[in-house]
């Protein structure tokens with residue numbers, strides 16, 4: 001299992017990771033996007049600054065992801081290497097993953113005619129080819145590192161042990177929501193960055209809560225949404241056919 005280790009104490013806030021991510025995923029990146037401290041359908045990672053301290057926002061690639069467990073059509077998958085991937089062709093746009101994610105990660109392309117859910121893929125293609133993520137490659141200070149989860153976890157604990165005054169005494173992602181494929185070290189408390197730090201419930205209970213908030217989850221809701229999706233697709237097909245016919249007539 002692979003993982004990404006982000007050590008905020010080494011981060012200089014240069015945002016090269018953001019830029020590399022945008023380039024890797026063919027997303028527009030300019031000063032306006034760089035100034036945004038939140039992730040969006042057009043920005044999969046964001047560097048946040050609080051005083052002198054930095055933090056990255058990114059999908060945590062949970063080991064037991066609630067986004068995947070609530071998806072009725074299996075559009076989100078935890079792969080054996082670590083990334084939690086998304087298949088837009090399977091997605092029917094119900095957005096239950098957005099309600100379920102404990103970190104508020106998946107975002108939706110609200111302004112598109114054929115909207116999809118968007119989030120960091122942990123550069124799954126690069127990783128499955130034996131490479132590292134684009135954000136790791138671009139980081140000039142090694143604040144973002146990629147490798148085997150066990151080795152990175154051991155290294156993170158070593159760093160805390162070697163300089164206990166420098167770090168918060170926790171590797172964020174080691175145990176949170178059952179463990180994640182993104183591990184984080186920080187000098188400032190994680191709560192400084194409005195990060196959720198309390199997860200009293202076990203993950204299946206979290207998932208159950210989401211499901212129970214959605215009445216008749218797999219039944220009526222899914223049928224209606226699937227129906228809406230089918231009708232929308234059908235309309236598009238009809239419109240395309242009509243357009244083709246018109247062109248032939250001209």
Ligand code: SF4
Pocket residue numbers: 059060061062065066067068084100101102103104105106119
């Ligand atoms: S952080 Fe959210 S979107 Fe990412 S894997 Fe975990 S549940 Fe899914």
Ligand code: SF4
Pocket residue numbers: 020021022024025044045058119120121122123133134135136
């Ligand atoms: S792992 Fe890839 S997709 Fe995720 S933030 Fe880094 S560059 Fe972007």
Ligand code: SF4
Pocket residue numbers: 010011012013014015016017018047054056138139140141142143144
């Ligand atoms: S590229 Fe590295 S040092 Fe620069 S903002 Fe990103 S994590 Fe921090």
